[in-house]
Amino acid sequence: MHRRTAPLAMLTSAALLALPAAVSVAPAAAADRGAAGARAVDVVPVRPSTAAAPTGTCRLPTPQTNLAEGFPVAAQALPARGELRAAMIYVDFSDAEAPSGSLPAAEENLRSGIEYLETVSGGALDVVTTSSEQWVRMPEPAADYPFQRGLSYADHVRYIEDAVVAADPVMDFSEVDVVWVVATREAEAISFSPTTNFLDVTADGQHLGHAVTFGYDQWHWGGLVLAHETGHTLGLPDLYTFAGVPDEDGGLDYHSFAGGWDVMGLISGRAPELLAWHRWMLQWVDDEQVACLDPDARTATVELTAVEAGGGTAMAVLPLSDTRALVVESRRALRYDHQIAQEGALVYTVDTTVPTGSGPVEVHDTTPGSALDKDDATLTARHSWTDPESGTTVRVVRSTDRTDTVQVRPGRG
Ligand SMILES: [Zn+2]
Structure with a gap:
């Protein structure tokens, strides 16, 4: 049997409207390592600490009702x-x-x-x-x-x-x-x-x-x-841009924001596994796996487990405003990311006010000028990168085959 009902009625999913609030709080705030005064970043021990705030502050709300980054996930998903x-x-x-x-x-x-x-x-x-x-x-x-x-x-x-x-x-x-x-x-x-x-x-x-x-x-x-x-x-937006961005050759680059880092960006990209942020939205990553950083802390050190490996801490999230956050996650040449150009810590900004197809996620190229463009955007051991916009510095202090221990020093202003 088949019949068509009146058009334009929107299906709403009660289950998704009732997304749980932050049900857990990240580990108690660690000592602010910088409290004793200015200290060279690279001498801070690598023992993980999270200088964590409650996860809820990182659960960025979105003002959008359709496909978007942030919470709650679109009601019709x-x-x-x-x-x-x-x-x-x-x-x-x-x-x-x-x-x-x-x-x-x-x-x-x-x-x-x-x-x-x-x-x-x-x-x-x-x-x-x-x-x-x-x-x-x-x-x-x-x-x-x-x-x-x-x-x-x-x-x-x-x-x-x-x-x-x-x-x-x-x-x-x-x-x-x-x-x-x-x-x-x-x-x-x-x-x-x-x-x-x-x-x-x-x-x-x-x-x-x-x-x-x-x-x-x-x-x-x-x-x-x-x-x-x-x-x-399931509610995820497009990370490629519908309109494209003019490139140096007079053409249009549709992947200038996220490159090949997520299947919602470039399907044929070298690293098509979903960003940890997307996994969190889909409840494939738990609140306990999110290190929500305190923007007022001097530094936070987090041991990130490669998202492809699963388990552990999947990402560090530093809120930059009510609707923007800097995210750091670890990526390895495992599973669907086996063709990854460069393993390491991937740094990106999520903006929940940017519509689908307009660049709601911007992957930061920590190796600008390389021939691989954003395919090798990751930060590798003993390298650091400073966000020109927020002044936040991210440094990888140690890496293993499945982890990157990163230190995040929030910008001041
Ligand atoms: Zn799409």
Whole structure:
């Protein structure tokens, strides 16, 4: 059964509206190492201390209601813990027929995205898929869906609704959280892969509020496009810029803010594992794993465990204002980051007032001028970097194969 309900009603998730407040407080504030007076930064012992403030001060609020950095996560996002029940509808068209036997290749192409979500979440997210198990014919030719002609929200909803109606005889939507419409590789007209969290379709008695439609670009990106789009379903914004930023060569750089450091930035980047900040938003990192630094402390020393390794302290967060923070995390060539250009401490600024696609996260290049641009932005052992804006200095005092011990000295003003 399928019917379409009145448009524009927004699904709200009670679970996410009720995000828990900071339920834990970081370890008691350590002695302010600088209290005895000026002291050379590099002689401070490396024994970890956090000079910590309650985690809540680092839980930056966002004034935005849609996809954004900060808290609470967008109300219409799906919960990032527990089961994510996805209906995979494989579709083809009268002008783009799927060759017989081509479904397993389409399935295989996206599988790594599902594996990514389960791995990077540390098992917190369990993706459960049901499949149409056959190509379902859409009612209109591929060329009639205007993906290459300024696809509107209404156009996108019509495409998703057509797929749901076409698949309804062979699929049960009664226990589905998100619809994934996968177009045959023959359909170049279905050119890209947008997500909506504002779907309003009911099938088999289930209200469907979330969908991703995978188009021709899935064959360029591979399975991590599914991880990126699901990131939106869970409330994460885009880190690349929609408009691009003019570069030296007269072109546009779409990745000038975050480079290849997070799947929400560049899907094909060298280090596509999610930033620790994003993991915290999704509750894949606990409050206990966040060292929330006191901006009034002289210095804080934190032993960070590589985010890819899991466990330990995932990041140090220094609030710069009510809506901005400097974040330091550790990255290693593990799992999906195996092609990382330079291991070390990654330093970035989160701004919860900046909209999706406008650079809400800025990764700081601590090695400016290198040929690798931001791919080697990390800070390595015995190197330091000072934020020109806040005056905050970050120094890596010691590194092991899985940790970076960093010292953060907040700027004064
Ligand atoms: Zn996106």
